[in-house]
């Protein structure tokens with residue numbers, strides 16, 4: 001027996017597993033404090049609910065995007081898929097008069113199919129995720145234009161509008177939906193095979209294959225899930241605006257990716273989690289809302305959001321480097 | 330004149346920038362180096378070096394001195410702190426306490442760049458070469474000569490590269506693409522690169538662990554060459570036998586503590602091991618009394634164009650079959666085919682008498698075949714994931730109930746293996762990349778012990794692990810064959826092949842050129858088969 005026996009293993013510290021999210025959370029709290037001084041309306045219940053509501057679209061899709069980014073991939077098509085599936089659903093409900101929930105279900109399935117397509121292109125051909133999803137992004141957007149002829153489809157029945165405008169007590173329905181999705185995805189990532197393999201694939205794809213993981217299958221599932229979430233976000237947006245348009249969700253993919261990255265999930269794969277992405281989405285929401293309250297023009301908002309992404313990622317990088325180089329004496 | 334310079338220096342002590350500038354100027358000139366080392370005799374003096382990581386004291390007051398023109402071996406168990414000490418010298422880590430003098434002058438090595446400027450160059454086990462650039466381009470990457478300040482002066486770069494290769498007496502073409510070179514040659518390119526930076530101190534962290542005997546010879550020739558030019562070398566290795574061949578002195582670390590520094594000549598192997606592990610270690614290859622069972626695996630005429638040719642062999646229950654051969658003889662490729670990681674064109678595989686088809690690693694695992702890969706960083710580990718997840722990844726189903734992972738069961742299983750293999754880690758949640766090289770290797774092994782394997786393929790199982798751990802891996806293999814597992818062991822270390830195998834196949838250029846029983850096998854016979862055309 002060799003002498004250097006391992007010391008007793010330290011028990012896992014609960015806080016440790018949330019260390020990564022802590023940075024984003026601090027950022028969010030600081031932002032809220034600043035905003036509450038900058039604008040007296042910020043802390044009002046209505047406004048806070050507004051912030052939450054505004055965060056739901058990015059938030060919901062970010063849950064799936066987090067998994068994709070953990071596998072080391074990316075999905076640029078979420079904005080287009082969001083638009084296409086909302087237009088198709090709108091067509092089914094308004095033009096063909098189909099049952100609302102059947103149409104919604106079909107819309108979500110269409111989203112999943114596009115995600116599946118992404119996954120198959122990436123795993124079977126295989127194409128780099130950036131290219132595959134860029135292509136699908138164009139295809140989905142184009143189909144949305146073709147289908148609608150470029151004109152919005154509007155005036156939904158009340159039952160559909162509930163998706164975007166309904167309230168449960170003081171809380172908007174989509175917010176509840178988002179929270180449920182986050183609970184599910186949290187469990188999915190931390191407690192299921194799919195989640196564990198997502199980390200394994202991103203951690204080292206070759207090692208994952210050699211460990212007997214069906215990398216192609218699991219990756220495809222992750223893309224399909226994200227496609228479904230994008231479609232769901234499309235429904236919520238259409239319901240909120242009471243209109244589905246082929247231009248909806250333009251540039252949305254970048255907001256989603258930004259939320260995930262702000263939340264501490266690394267683009268190099270293998271690390272991260274959905275809690276961070278939820279916080280990231282809320283940060284995006286607070287900033288947008290705050291800038292609106294302060295009457296900052298939407299043009300400047302773009303600039304400021306860009307800067308925030310840079311700051312968030314820089315802080316993350318610096319913090320990580322701090323772990324490697326502890327400078328003293 | 331010397332004292333004048335000294336005083337001049339002291340007067341300038343307060344002005345750090347000037348000192349830094351002067352240091353650079355003076356260390357650049359051999360004259361000054363000669364003067365200082367006459368005075369001190371040491372090019373590197375590290376004193377009381379301490380470095381802590383969360384949960385680990387990696388180094389605790391370690392002393393290390395390097396003489397000019399010597400090869401100084403640095404040895405110790407896995408996790409003893411060797412790589413950490415080197416990383417402090419190379420500026421990759423900052424020490425918590427301690428003092429470093431280079432050529433007698435106290436320095437505070439603040440970055441890898443600073444370390445380079447001080448003439449220190451480290452050749453890590455994972456090379457830092459750009460695979461699709463040529464040898465010459467790699468050597469001068471980032472420091473190319475320019476003409477008119479705009480264009481890279483290829484002619485001059487190539488000439489300078491050629492000069493370096495000639496100086497090292499290497500037979501590598503400067504225009505070869507690095508990706509096409511063998512591991513040993515890539516290492517030589519790293520050496521040339523180090524010399525091109527005017528390095529006077531070269532550190533090699535486990536340079537021979539990926540090399541076969543032939544390549545090691547070449548490396549040693551190159552080291553001798555550098556030594557004769559007055560370059561000092563720090564040499565880390567777990568292959569203790571070679572130290573007497575190449576090293577002048579040796580320093581032993583244990584558990585982050587300095588144990589001793591001694592001349593190689595006055596040290597014998599048993600004594601060295603005792604210093605390393607803190608007690609006597611008897612008989613490297615433990616006795617095994619296993620009666621062989623029936624045939625478990627038979628491979629017939631397996632061929633892959635240009636790589637493998639008509640490979641036939643068999644394996645019995647409870648048997649250890651060794652695969653010897655030179656680096657590049659096709660052993661790993663054969664194992665990858667067996668495991669379904671690569672495709673082959675022809676050939677049949679029989680498991681327990683029945684023909685089976687293996688199309689993917691998943692199939693192989695389903696048939697009870699496990700594969701411990703040789704390249705742990707690239708193929709074996711998810712570096713950014715915790716120890717626990719790396720261990721259970723192959724057998725996740727065992728800890729899943731009702732679709733959910735049972736975390737406490739998972740921890741229990743992982744903890745068992747960490748104990749059993751004595752993996753040194755502050756916790757199960759530690760990311761694998763923070764483990765020392767040898768402990769990473771143990772994690773790779775551990776993940777295959779969870780599945781009830783019938784056949785285990787070990788590809789270079791003891792690469793980079795220390796003497797004590799090696800013996801434990803051997804005991805583990807014995808334990809496995811005792812349970813009826815068939816073991817295939819690919820290894821470039823002949824003593825290990827000879828000591829562990831019941832039967833040995835020797836490969837050369839994609840063919841099996843010889844089969845030897847354990848009684849008849851000798852190093853000479855193996856080498857003879859291994860070099861057969």
Ligand SMILES: Nc1ncnc2c1ncn2[C@@H]1O[C@H](COP(=O)(O)OP(=O)(O)OP(=O)(O)O)[C@@H](O)[C@H]1O
Pocket residue numbers: 324382383385386387405406407408409410411412413414753754763764765766767768793795
């Ligand atoms: N960046 C880090 N973060 C945390 N712990 C670390 C880090 N680097 C090294 N360690 C720990 O410090 C100790 C010394 O590690 P080091 O890599 O120096 O060992 P070594 O002597 O090189 O071992 P080996 O022979 O296995 O390569 C180990 O316990 C290791 O887990």
Ligand SMILES: [Mg+2]
Pocket residue numbers: 411412413765766767
């Ligand atoms: Mg090491």
